[in-house]
């Protein structure tokens with residue numbers, strides 16, 4: 308098979324980062340960081356997927372003890388966690404990769420078991436998430452949250468700031484603020500959840516205030532040219548949706564432009580199949596047009612749709628989730644148009660440090 312310069316494999320300059328291609332590792336929770344610490348197997352996972360000047364975004368990483376809500380998810384609020392991340396970052400950098408850490412707080416998507424002293428998870432509201440039926444049929448339940456008092460919110464903002472500082476200390480090249488999928492920041496942003504009457508609730512400006520304070524805090528630590536933001540205005544995960552997602556997305560983009568944010572990563576609301584082939588109907592085009600920085604899309608992309616989206620100027624970069632977790636050498640496989648390993652959903656979140664994690668095979672280059 309002969310290598311061709313396909314659009315996904317062309318270089319792209321993202322601010323201070325000269326990327327050699329446009330195939331990004333999407334943030335992927337893998338539930339393998341025992342005691343919230345990324346171990347050697349995590350370093351191996353990311354280094355397998357690192358390529359020279361390729362962008363990887365690490366899985367959602369908690370900014371504090373109250374930020375946690377899922378088994379074996381990493382954190383970056385203690386010295387021990389920072390030390391653990393250093394070996395992961397070093398492993399990626401040794402391969403020449405550019406590595407961002409996604410920082411999050413789950414808010415009400417948690418249970419008493421994860422919270423300090425078994426206290427209630429915190430949120431902008433005291434409304435509980437309804438039990439969620441997952442793809443495998445299991446039901447996920449969450450505890451009743453406690454509404455944060457207005458005077459407690461600066462502490463959460465400063466937890467994000469400390470996490471950003473810790474990311475820099477661990478050697479990450481930047482952070483991605485997780486403002487998507489129904490977690491704490493989105494709980495504040497969207498009007499199906501936010502029922503506050505103070506300056507953090509009500510109109511769009513108030514609902515986005517917390518997000519923008521967090522983003523500003525990260526900027527204060529590392530500069531806007533190292534801060535990316537993930538948004539999913541159209542999603543309704545965890546009972547979190549907005550009555551006007553277009554206005555919400557555009558409001559955030561306008562604010563992020565003023566702050567000079569490095570990149571905006573957005574999740575496609577719709578993927579369709581025509582004659583059995585995946586098609587992305589470019590529902591994010593108006594956001595892409597308005598955003599001044601680097602635009603990253605994710606959700607349902609394959610090689611063909613990724614190439615098309617880049618060549619038509621719909622996006623700068625494409626983040627791949629499921630295909631990247633199953634194909635450590637995804638950019639190489641795209642370059643060679645080689646077959647892909649299938650992903651195994653049953654091991655997405657299992658705790659084994661090898662199976663379904665670092666044991667997906669590389670392409671046998673002698674056979675291509």
Ligand SMILES: Cc1cc2nc3c(=O)[nH]c(=O)nc-3n(C[C@H](O)[C@H](O)[C@H](O)COP(=O)(O)O)c2cc1C
Pocket residue numbers: 333334335336337366367409485487488537574605606607608626627628629630655656
């Ligand atoms: C196993 C798994 C874990 C995920 N974890 C995260 C996460 O930690 N943070 C996040 O923003 N998105 C997460 N996502 C969403 C992905 O980043 C991505 O947007 C999604 O998988 C769609 O892209 P794909 O069709 O290429 O897989 C996760 C998805 C999967 C499948």
